Amino acid sequence: MSATASFLARRAAQKERVRILYRRALKDTLNWAVHRHLFYEDADRLRERFEANKHVEDLETVERMIADGEATYNKWRHPDPYIVPWAPGGTKFTRNPTPPSGIFIEKERKI
Template sequence: MSASAAGYLARRSAQKERVRILYRRALKDTLNWAVHRHLFYKDADELRAKFDANKHVEDLDTIDRLINDAEATFHKFQHPDPYIVPWAPGGSKFCRNPAPPQGIEIVYDYGKEDKD
């Protein structure tokens, strides 16, 4: 395999990875905009159609331009207040009950009180 073929394959592989990541991020962001599943399914189909429209483009420079335009559009229309799972970092229940400060000992006796 020549150096130019290896370079082509490496660049094409990187483009495929960028498209995959962009599609997944856009699909997850669609969940933030659609409050009901029937709305999400419609929006997800439209998103998939946008990606499939350029599926057969072969020119590497055109593909890079399309990816850059799609990433810019994604960042422009990204949801300002995305849904975060409550117990995940940034969620409303994350570290709700933090560990006690150093020097405080908690004894779990659960009914085994001293009988003096």
């Protein structure tokens, strides 16, 4: 019973790592694509690579494949990824910060 629970817990952790790796690689693929139709081709190739190994069950083999995938991802990551302008790290992030608490800015009244 304990071995089965351990197997299932390790398998669940591996599935989560694969899911995270796939999402990161897919988002990074969008950084490399100049046009959306190029992104779709690259995304299809990426999905095929993940789907080809979907049925591997050996835990050590899966662990090695995840490590290889993460190493490949880190090797080919985009050096200057796209960041949404208003997100943290974007060009518009906190451009106009909210005033500190206690300061009241009165709006102009039109006569």
